[in-house]
Structure formats: structure tokens, C-alpha cells
Amino acid sequence: MISTKGRYAVRVLVDLAGCEDGDFVPLRDVAERQQISEKYLQRISRQLVDAGILEGIRGKGGGYRLAKPANEICVYDVLEAAEGTLAPVACLADGAPACERADLCKTLPLWEQFYANVRELFGSVSIADLAEGAIDCV
Amino acid sequence: MISTKGRYAVRVLVDLAGCEDGDFVPLRDVAERQQISEKYLQRISRQLVDAGILEGIRGKGGGYRLAKPANEICVYDVLEAAEGTLAPVACLADGAPACERADLCKTLPLWEQFYANVRELFGSVSIADLAEGAIDCV
């Protein structure tokens, strides 16, 4: 399951991608359009700033904007910034201690395959793709 | 993330698939081999029985065995039985109320695609595949 944090993050990015390039957009506007608590978005936005995905400036006339062109921001990076790792099992997470059972673990290859699929899918879709509705349902 | 419940469930099934066909194996043995609390496995096993994946008989000489041949049990069914839905977002879960924003939701197609990938991968791998180590790392 993708938590609301990750989903909200994607929605914020897509929303900003739909605004005029280069403009700083106050979070209040995004929150209103997306019907999400502004306060909660604040926390999420900060994480996105820390991850280098968003830029924020303070004060009157401030707000957020994409730190890179929308087609250079992939969904994978956004989800990872918001949710932490997307590894399906702890032993595949970045910096996890190697599992002792790894050699004899018959299920590990499956999780590895799954993780690879996740990276492949979310890594190949950009915020620009979403904003344009370029993803078709299957 | 796949929770331990789901992962343990898969491991139990793979373990049982490695035992003599038709034998009922007491959970204590599985728990010992897999190094998982027997009590916790009890709960999980019950869910798998309810889902028609395992058969259990009580009393001395009892235990569990696969309700179907290992190559007819796919990982998807096991995970779903143990974890509930595998839908990445609530609005795609079985029996979820339709989301009002569905039409204008630019991210929905992405979650649908992801869900389809999950079903495809886990649906195409059987317990027999895992038991034989037929999955290769990528």
C-alpha cells in the first residue's frame, strides 16, 4: 500500500507542474485545489524540499515550485522522498543489515524481482507524464 | 511493503511444499525450521485454511498440508489471504466505494497500472516455483 503521504506528495507535484513555470505557488492554493489539509502538506513539502524536488521561498509572494523540470522528476523519487524506502521487505532496504538467511531464503528472489518492477514502473513515469494524463489505464 | 504476515505465510507454504505430499505436518515443525513463533503461525495458518489454501486436521498426528498442488497455488492468493487486499490505494480495493475524484484524478491510472503489475507478477509465480528456486534474481 502507498500511504497518503506518498500519494499527496505526487498530487502536490502534479498540481505545481500545472502552474505557470517559475512561479512560486503558496501551499494554501495547492491545499485548496487538492482538498488536503494545508498543515499536513507543509510537512510533506518540507521533505520534498530536503530531497531537492521542491524549492520553497518564504515571505509574502513566496511559496513552492518544482526544483527541476517536471519531466525530469520521476514518481519513484517523489514516493521515496515522502515514504522512505519502497523496498518490499526490510532486508532489501538501503543500508539494511544483510540477512543471514539470504542464501537459503527461497523467497528473496521474488522480493527482488518485485522491487525491480517497482523501480522500473515508478522510475519511468515522470510528473510531466501524469500532469498530461499520458498514462493509460490497462 | 509486504508485512511479516504475508512473508511468513509464503514461507509456511514453501516449507510445506517441501514435505512429503499428503502428509499432515504439525506447525511446531514448521515454526522450528523457519524460526518463527509457533503461536503467531497459528493465526496465519488459520487464515490460510479459511482461504482454502491449507487443510488442517486436529489431534495427535494432525497438522497442516496444502489444500492443492503447490503449482496451483500462486503467491498472489497467499499474500491476499494473509494481508487482505494488495491494492496500492484504498479506492482500488475490492468493494471500496467509488472515489468521486476518479474522473479528474491524474494519478489513478498510475496506481491501476501498478496494481496490474502486482497481480501479474505474484499471480504468475507459484509456491512450487519458489520451492524449486525457479525464480532468478534480476
Place this chain on the structure above:
DNA sequence: GGATAAACCTACTTAACAGGTTGGTTGAAT
């Protein structure tokens, strides 16, 4: 028929996390 082995069942616990909310502080424009 009694001991034993096993699944079954209910309830509880404990810690972590999701999903926020409150209440401020700092910084920039006007």
C-alpha cells in the same frame, strides 16, 4: 479411558506508525 498431541479460539499487550493538529518563529514583500 486416560495421556498426549495437535489444531482451534478469544482476549490481551506493546510499540510503532499513519494521519494529522496546535502554536508558534522567521523571513520577505508592500
Place this chain on the structure above:
DNA sequence: ATTCAACCAACCTGTTAAGTAGGTTTATCC
């Protein structure tokens, strides 16, 4: 000086994960 808006820290509330405890039923074996 005022206003807007990002930043920051702490808190809260409910749910879930991950188990534990302890008992009840059912079958086998002696």
C-alpha cells in the same frame, strides 16, 4: 508595521503490526 507564507517542534488520536497467554476441542495411542 503589517501581512503573507515557509519553517519548526511538539503533541495527539486511532489503527495496525506483531506477537503472547491461556484455555478448549478433537483425534490418536496405549
